[in-house]
Amino acid sequence: MNTPLRVIQWTTGNIGQRSLHAIIGRPDMELVGVYAHGKDKVGVDAAELAGCAAETGPTGITATNDIDALIALKPDACCYNPLWPSIDELVRLLEAGVNVCSTAAWITGGKQTPQDRNRIEDACRAGNSTMFGSGAHPGLTNMVGMVLSGACERVDEILITESVDCSTYESAATMAAMGFGQDPGIPGLAESVRVESEVFAESAAMMADAIGAQLDKMTFDVQFTAATGDSDLGFMKIPAGTVGSVFGYHRGWAGDRNVVSVGFNWIMGSHVTPPKPVAHGHVIQVFGLPNMRTVINCLPPKDWSEPNLNGLGSIYTAMPVTNAVPAVVAAPPGIVTLADLPPVTGRAAER
Secondary structure (H helix, E strand, C coil): CCCCEEEEEECCCHHHHHHHHHHHHCCCEEEEEEECCCHHHCCCEHHHHHCCHHHHCCCCCEEECCHHHHHHCCCCEEEECCCCCCHHHHHHHHHCCCEEEECCCCCCCCCCCHHHHHHHHHHHHHHCCEEEECCHHHHHHHHHHHHHHCCCCEEEEEEEEEEEECCCCCCHHHHHHCCCCCCCCCCCHHHHHHHHCCHHHHHHHHHHHHCCCCCCEEEEEEEEEECCCCEECCCCEECCCCEEEEEEEEEEEECCEEEEEEEEEEECCCCCCCCCCCCCEEEEEEEEECCEEEEECCCCCCCCCCCCCHHHHHHHHHHHHHCCHHHHHHCCCEEECCCCCCCCCCCCCCC
16 A cells, blocks of 8 residues: 555544544554644644544544644645635645645635735645535535536536535524524625625636636625514524524526536524525536536445534534545646546445
């Protein structure tokens, strides 16, 4: 077997914990370091942070907040899983020759300022390193859309919708930023949601490029539906009259033709009727010759033992990035996307 790739894990929250768990279990990767934002996690063994200490025992790798110490380990790659990217952190890693695989609101880097994106490109050149971002949606869903388009003689539009009930997604700040629990008449709410979800526009542009469509403009449209009753979700409340459904798309246009659309049909609470029924999955449609359609449902295996299904979504988000590590390390330096890499697959279970 080839020498395992040396990997560091960056943060151990909902997504990072699942990535860390996978790295520990992979024979083709060697965990060499863990970065923790929280002081309470510094000094804690990686197996404990990953929730697998009982099955694996301690790894001997403890979390640190010392970036220089992690870079000194000369890792091949970093699985980077904070909620939002820090350009300063990414530049430090990339300049040091560490390939970065990120779930942190990054597909092409198009939502960054030109100056920040240039900093990333310069860091990749300086370190001979590669920057890659993916996730579940956007990310894997876009890859499936592009693959489905391969069955078409003509592609008129790729339309991808995350159609889910977000009531168990325990991130009040994120969901409030997406409009939930807010007065639907607040001036600027639609623009706030557009900015918050702008990485969806990056993924739409990536798909357009993959199918050879030259975009003239990107637009965003959103519809807010008010809840008809109060819902207390524990981590946040959705009072009657506030936003209980957000239905929106980032759309790419070639002339007057809408050729790519990536969006969401989200609800929270039990007292709202969205514009379209919730499909409880990712609905991926390619319109053309022929039309293609599939729905991705993230479901528990028979041996799922956790008390709820929240962890499944975290695994679904983390693995398209963690599984991409070997391909990203092998890729040429610079910013790469799913459209640039060979197919990213999981690993067969060991007997």
